[in-house]
Amino acid sequence: MISQLKGNILEKYPPIILLEVYDVGYEINMPMTCFYKLPDINSKVIIFTHFIIRKDIQLLFGFNSKQERTLFRELIKVNGVGPKLALSILSSMSAQQFITAIENEEIISLKKLPSVGEKTAKRLVIEMKDVFKKMYKDLFEGDSAFNVNKLNKLQNITDAESEAIAALISLGYKSKDAKNMITKLGKSNEKNCEILIRTALRNII
Template identity: 70%
Template sequence: MIGQLKGNILEKHPPIVLIEVCGIGYEINMPMTCFYKLPEINNIVTIFTHFVVKKDVQLLFGFTSQKERILFRELIKVNGVGPKLALSILSSMSAQQFVSSVEKEEINALVKLPGVGKKTAIHLIIEMKDAFKKIYNDLFKVNSEFNIINSKLSTNITDVEAEAISALIALGYKSQEAKNMIIKLGKSDEKSCEVLIKTALRNII
């Protein structure tokens, strides 16, 4: 795995930069938000990389910071999102802007991204929120509904209940509304997240 390269910039042809490291030239695909941060040709630069190997091609994707690389790696885990689409997403908005759009469930903003339809936008919101819960407190320093659930709104709420509340938020319910739906079900160690969600939804019909 090639995780980082430090070398001299030989060529810049968006979105590809050619970097010479110990006499070897590496072609690196970069999101435009990172590409624009590069110094001019014949300058030394450090790039954090992600190496993709397919049957007929090997590709290096590069980023100017570790947070962009982490976000890229989480993006390609999302159903329907491959490396090229992830690169396109991060070329169209910064990591911070993307996090904010997912946080606020701004589907209209996400579907404006090249290659992102409504179905993919929904997958991004549902699947990326879970990833953000684990990584973005240190990387992005933003407030999230997950933090709200796990702090101000989540006193005495179990992990299973918090997971169910998060799923309801992903379905379009407001955080307080989702919390109330789960609290009304009462406490039970035998209830799974799936059961909580199904029961909560059944009670509002």
């Protein structure tokens, strides 16, 4: 089991990073809420990981904290929630936002997440509430929601939009929905696709 990696960020292409550890490159899938917090390329980081092995593929998921990884591990235990859906959920909501939605039984908010219908939303509330009862409520205390008001109003930047749309599709959104999420943001001089993705995801909550 690979549970932690310390290395140098070689590439960042949302929601994946390429991390070099002793001349070996590890491709790591990360929730966008974790991806946003990463330092620039060529910076050293510690990533807490969860390794999944299947017959046809091996996947490595990464998180900035052990608490975020714990939440991911609990999510994939829920019936009908696989790693891809868990990644999408934690990309659209911070850990604290998700916990709040579960505790307040916010079915409508949960249904806005990609591939989450009413049945899955209700199952998440029922099963995750039981999980949280066994965990300390302040487990994710340090994980606050992003303050979108601090962001500049975004404009239509072709290259950044293209990357952002591709990232949203990889998170489970349909191509048409992903394009609409980005184009609705309007125009800006902002060329950072990470900010485009972050704002688009925040707008659906």
